[in-house]
Amino acid sequence: MNHKIRVMSVFGTRPEAIKMCPLIRELEKRKEIESIVCVTGQHRQMLDQVLDIFQVKPDYDLKLMKDRQTLTTITTEVLLHLGTLFQEVKPDIILVHGDTTTSFSAALAAFYQQIPVGHVEAGLRTYDKYSPFPEEMNRKMISQIAELYFAPTENNKKNLKKENIQEGIYVTGNTVIDAFPYTVKKDYIFKEERIKKIDFYKKRLILMTAHRRENLGKPLENICYAIKHLAEENRDIQVVYPVHLNPVVRSTVYEILGNVERVYLTEPMDVEDMHNLMSQSFLIMTDSGGLQEEGPHFGIPVVVLRTETERPEAVEAGTVVVAGTKEEEIFEIANTLLNNTQVYEKMAHAINPYGDGHASERIVEALIEWKKNKKNELEMRK
Numbered sequence: 398m399n400h401k402i403r404v405m406s407v408f409g410t411r412p413e414a415i416k417m418c419p420l421i422r423e424l425e426k427r428k429e430i431e432s433i434v435c436v437t438g439q440h441r442q443m444l445d446q447v448l449d450i451f452q453v454k455p456d457y458d459l460k461l462m463k464d465r466q467t468l469t470t471i472t473t474e475v476l477l478h479l480g481t482l483f484q485e486v487k488p489d490i491i492l493v494h495g496d497t498t499t500s501f502s503a504a505l506a507a508f509y510q511q512i513p514v515g516h517v518e519a520g521l522r523t524y525d526k527y528s529p530f531p532e533e534m535n536r537k538m539i540s541q542i543a544e545l546y547f548a549p550t551e552n553n554k555k556n557l558k559k560e561n562i563q564e565g566i567y568v569t570g571n572t573v574i575d576a577f578p579y580t581v582k583k584d585y586i587f588k589e590e591r592i593k594k595i596d597f598y599k600k601r602l603i604l605m606t607a608h609r610r611e612n613l614g615k616p617l618e619n620i621c622y623a624i625k626h627l628a629e630e631n632r633d634i635q636v637v638y639p640v641h642l643n644p645v646v647r648s649t650v651y652e653i654l655g656n657v658e659r660v661y662l663t664e665p666m667d668v669e670d671m672h673n674l675m676s677q678s679f680l681i682m683t684d685s686g687g688l689q690e691e692g693p694h695f696g697i698p699v700v701v702l703r704t705e706t707e708r709p710e711a712v713e714a715g716t717v718v719v720a721g722t723k724e725e726e727i728f729e730i731a732n733t734l735l736n737n738t739q740v741y742e743k744m745a746h747a748i749n750p751y752g753d754g755h756a757s758e759r760i761v762e763a764l765i766e767w768k769k770n771k772k773n774e775l776e777m778r779k
């Protein structure tokens with residue numbers, strides 16, 4: 398008889414993959430666990446880049462991505478496909494990550510089959526239903542379904558408790574920190590030709606990304622104009638912006654920043670290039686969630702191109718500043734960081750609140766303990 402815990406990890410986008418792959422590698426190490434990986438393919442190229450680097454080979458790939466897909470199509474297709482797959486595989490538990498539509502739909506599909514759900518990166522909140530959209534509601538709904546909660550910080554645990562979730566919460570740190578030993582290397586040689594040519598000593602590097610749904614349109618235009626203004630005013634900076642493959646993002650970004658001196662637009666970078674480039678940058682400007690956690694690890698100040706954040710620990714620690722999405726405000730905040738050493742140094746020396754790089758081990762231990770308790774419960778009932 399197979400006594401292993403059958404753990405099925407389901408994810409579909411780049412950030413989920415970056416944060417789930419270190420955990421999958423840890424699951425694979427443990428004899429108590431049978432690890433099964435299913436990717437929905439909500440993303441394609443951007444997902445595959447990550448799988449290659451972590452050498453994770455999915456057992457199942459739903460290949461769902463469509464050009465300009467909608468929230469409805471992603472949700473319904475994930476639900477339909479996973480319903481059948483869960484019946485076939487019969488996992489003891491499924492693991493989902495964070496707040497994407499893949500994660501919410503997978504949790505819902507598991508609930509319909511009465512399969513327990515473990516939520517990695519649980520308890521992040523802005524308390525604004527539409528920002529980030531649809532992520533805030535996705536993660537809230539997953540919380541209602543889940544049985545185990547892997548909260549990166551004490552603050553995330555508090556948020557869950559406020560929602561009357563009392564049991565099954567483990568504070569683990571964020572698995573993104575566990576990813577760095579796989580990606581960051583001393584004397585790393587960049588793959589991307591343009592990055593290879595950058596002289597990091599001659600000009601200060603701003604690494605930026607922006608892609609969020611609620612920023613599409615005017616906010617993203619404002620962000621791009623602020624970057625253009627910064628590059629024009631500060632001749633000793635260079636900006637690298639790997640542009641997300643979403644065609645709506647690309648048309649705005651290339652139109653405004655396509656021909657600006659010292660602003661380099663690149664294709665999405667593979668995560669090794671990205672993390673190593675980040676470690677050598679002067680400033681990060683982003684609307685991404687993950688970069689707000691990665692910046693503090695490297696002691697790089699992060700300017701958040703959003704009106705809110707679900708990562709107040711980083712704001713409290715002083716390494717992240719929320720700039721909003723108005724051109725002038727973004728420009729002022731970033732320009733101060735570029736030109737006021739005192740303000741910059743204070744941010745650069747803040748402490749990383751996202752853990753010690755052992756989150757995956759804690760999650761695996763919690764899964765083993767959970768299974769043991771379940772077994773004991775069943776035996777008591779006999």
Ligand code: UD1
Pocket residue numbers: 410411412439440441442443444463464465466467468496497498499530531532608609610642643644
């Ligand atoms: C999704 C997540 C968001 C996460 C982001 C990370 C949802 C609703 N949104 O948003 O939480 O922050 O991923 O990047 O789950 N595309 C490609 N190739 C790729 C990836 C995307 O061509 O590898 C294009 C496709 O045209 C696709 C579009 O981008 O239709 C949008 O992708 P989608 O996953 O729907 O939204 P994201 O903005 O990427």
Ligand code: UDP
Pocket residue numbers: 411412415606639640664665666667668669671672684685686687688691
């Ligand atoms: N990232 C990457 N290549 C890029 C841009 C981002 O590897 O060109 C990484 C980044 O370091 C972080 C993650 O992707 O780990 C963030 O993903 P994204 O911005 O797509 O999503 P979010 O974090 O906003 O959900």
